[in-house]
Amino acid sequence: MPSYIHRFASLVSWVISPVVVAPAAYLLVILVGFAEDPQRYYYFLVLFLASTLVPMLLVYGLKKIGRISDYNISFREQRFLPLLVMVAVNALGYEVMMQLDAPRIFTGILLFNAVNTVLILLITLQWKISIHLLTLTSCIALLFIQFGLPVLQLLVLVPLLMWSRIYLKAHTFMQTLIGGVIGFLVMYVELTWWIGL
Known part of the structure; x- marks a missing residue:
């Protein structure tokens, strides 16, 4: 029977997971930063499909056919x-955003999600x-670019999530x-260059 600490670590890991954090950050940017844009909900739909719905369906399908052992894809291989x-999904989303003539911050999110996933892919070959x-940290970088210094308070979530992933033996400290x-440095550099800040 899992301990309360284990349950709390699991809860943290699921609540501060990519499929929750990314759409929450995107929605905040859209609702607060682009409240007057009539196409804002189209932007969110594209971002939600690419960051949450498609990944969830993909992982569920791969788990169902036995290509992955668990929903967190714990094994590097x-x-x-x-x-x-x-x-491919993020690259397609980028093309859709371009067709919508979306603000550069949204095309940049999808473009660099694709680029950074290639980076993760290459790292995954060895580590x-x-x-x-x-x-989490790339989303904090996005919010920092959009809203400024107060957003950096969200960095308190970083050690909590680190503890959770290490406690669950999903990752090492490094x-x-x-x-x-x-996550933070790459997204910050990419988006500030793309937007022209």
């Missing part, structure tokens, strides 16, 4: 196919990086740390 599909931490550092 099983991550290649889903990551490859996500590169297992924390996608949970990478997603895998979570590197994932977090890369």
Whole structure:
């Protein structure tokens, strides 16, 4: 029977997971930063499909046919196919955003999600990086670009998520740390360059 600490760690890991954190960040940017844009809900739909719905359906399907052993894709060797599909999904989302003539921050999100997934793919060939931490910190970088310094308070979630992933034996300390550092720095540099800040 799992302990209360184990249950709490699992809860943290699911609540601060990529399929929750990414759409929440995107929705905040759209509702607050682009409240007057009549197409804002179309932007969110594209982002939600690429960041949440398609990944969830993909992981569910792969688990169902036995291509992955669990929904967190704990084994590095099983991550290649889903990551490859996500590169294509984000690239397609980028094209849709371009057709919608969306603001550059939204085309940039999908473009660099695709680029960064290729980076994760290459790292995964040799090492297992924390996608949970990478997603959390890249979303904090996005919100920081949009809303400024107050957003950095969200960094308090980083050590909590690191503890959760390490406690659950999903990652080592270095895998979570590197994932977090890369996520923030890479997304910040990419988006500020893309937007022209």
